Structures are given as structure tokens and as C-alpha cells.
Amino acid sequence: MTFANNLYFGNGTNVSLEIGGVTAGTQYDRLTIVGNASLSGTLEVSLIGGFNPAAGHTFALLDWGTRSGTFSSLQLPALAAGLAWDTSLLYSTGVLKVVTPGLFAADFDEDGDVDGNDLVRWRTHFGAGTTHMQGNSDGDADVDGADFLTWQRQLGSATTFASSTAAPEPVTALMLAVAAAGMIVHRRS
Incomplete structure (x- = not known):
């Protein structure tokens, strides 16, 4: 959906966008604001049609000429185990990403x-x-x-x-060598 002028989202505003695939405009919602996007209120994103995002998927949900403010609240859907939403680009490029934490x-x-x-x-x-x-x-x-x-x-x-493998310290190896030498000397006597 494209807005030719400025768009103001007030404190009580709930912006609901749906994601059902990786293609903007046809499989997920995208708002384009030609003028200034004044953000506030809540951004609510939901998954539809059984779609499950994978690591690396990006969703350019918002585009604007200029932006002021940020959403007061983000409501993002749960993802599969081992995945997380990356919102670091939301206020610079309007993009949400699915990442593997770490x-x-x-x-x-x-x-x-x-x-x-x-x-x-x-x-x-x-x-x-x-x-x-x-x-x-x-x-x-x-x-x-x-x-x-x-x-x-x-x-x-x-x-x-x-680490799942313990590595002996050099001092431990030296102690083992001295003990082995002592056992050899003791057996000979």
C-alpha cells in the first residue's frame, strides 16, 4: 500500500502487517510512505497461511521518504527454535530480518x-x-x-x-613424564 503524502501514526495506533512469504506486496504487506512517516503506537506483525520464516529471510515492511519517531511497541510472532527477529534495521531501512542468534x-x-x-x-x-x-x-x-x-x-x-575436549596443561604432561620415569627407575632397582 502506498501513501503519496505524510503519514502520522499516533500513540494509540496499531499498525498490523501480515507475512505469508518472502515476496513484498504479494506474500507480505509493505507500507510505502512517499513523504514523512511519523511513527508511534504499535507495530504488530503476524504470520499467515502456515508460513514459517527461515534464517536469512528479510522483510522490507516499511519504506518512507523521511522518518520521525519510533513505534512504542513491537509485537512480533514467535519463530521456530533457534531463530530470532533482528529489528536493528527497522528504523533505518524498514526491514525485519530472521537470524540465528549469535x-x-x-x-x-x-x-x-x-x-x-x-x-x-x-x-x-x-x-x-x-x-x-x-x-x-x-x-x-x-x-x-x-x-x-x-x-x-x-x-x-x-x-x-x-570446548568438549579437555586439553592437559603443559605442567600436567611434565608431571606424568616424571612419574613414568620414577616408575621405570623403581622397577629396575
């Missing part, structure tokens, strides 16, 4: 760190990609210089995983 925006191969492999994905899809796994860090449906800047800023970042 991943960095520039972790394009989604392996828990930002490294050269992520740069390869970005470089391979530069100018043509649209998804997170193709190098799109900001959910704007393209792989561009802004995504590279995110990669540069996050390079070297890694999620922390608990």
Missing part, C-alpha cells in the same frame, strides 16, 4: 566467525547476490560496499563455543 552480520557462511571465507562469499556475489549467505549483511537485498564495510568491521570476530 551469528555476526558478516558471518556469511554462518560458521560462527568472520574470516576470509566470508570475504570469498561476498566477493563471489558482489553486485548480484541478495541473501545473507551470498554476502548481504544489512538485509537490503543486495551485496554491495556497505556489506563489505560490515565484514571489515567484524573481521576476526567469533562466537565462543564451550
Whole structure:
């Protein structure tokens, strides 16, 4: 739906948008405000038609010429286990993203760190990609210089995983060697 002028959402306003797929306008609602979008009230998003978003899905719900204010409340639907809504772009680009918590925006191969492999994905899809796994860090449906800047800023970042294998300390290895030597000497005598 497009509004040619300014649009004011007051404190008591409830803006309800539905998501039933990944195509704007036909599978999910999108509001375009040519003038200023003055935000307040509640943004309520619901899933329809049995649609279950997956990690990497982006939804450009809002577009505006200029924006003032923010919604007082966001009511977002529950997602499948291991997924979360990322609202970090909502007030800059009008985009909601589905993410796997703990991943960095520039972790394009989604392996828990930002490294050269992520740069390869970005470089391979530069100018043509649209998804997170193709190098799109900001959910704007393209792989561009802004995504590279995110990669540069996050390079070297890694999620922390608990180790499941205990590694002996060097002192422990030295103590074992001394004990083994003592046992050999004791047996010879």
C-alpha cells in the first residue's frame, strides 16, 4: 500500500502487517510512505497461511521518504527454535530480518566467525547476490560496499563455543613424564 503524502501514526495506533512469504506486496504487506512517516503506537506483525520464516529471510515492511519517531511497541510472532527477529534495521531501512542468534552480520557462511571465507562469499556475489549467505549483511537485498564495510568491521570476530575436549596443561604432561620415569627407575632397582 502506498501513501503519496505524510503519514502520522499516533500513540494509540496499531499498525498490523501480515507475512505469508518472502515476496513484498504479494506474500507480505509493505507500507510505502512517499513523504514523512511519523511513527508511534504499535507495530504488530503476524504470520499467515502456515508460513514459517527461515534464517536469512528479510522483510522490507516499511519504506518512507523521511522518518520521525519510533513505534512504542513491537509485537512480533514467535519463530521456530533457534531463530530470532533482528529489528536493528527497522528504523533505518524498514526491514525485519530472521537470524540465528549469535551469528555476526558478516558471518556469511554462518560458521560462527568472520574470516576470509566470508570475504570469498561476498566477493563471489558482489553486485548480484541478495541473501545473507551470498554476502548481504544489512538485509537490503543486495551485496554491495556497505556489506563489505560490515565484514571489515567484524573481521576476526567469533562466537565462543564451550570446548568438549579437555586439553592437559603443559605442567600436567611434565608431571606424568616424571612419574613414568620414577616408575621405570623403581622397577629396575
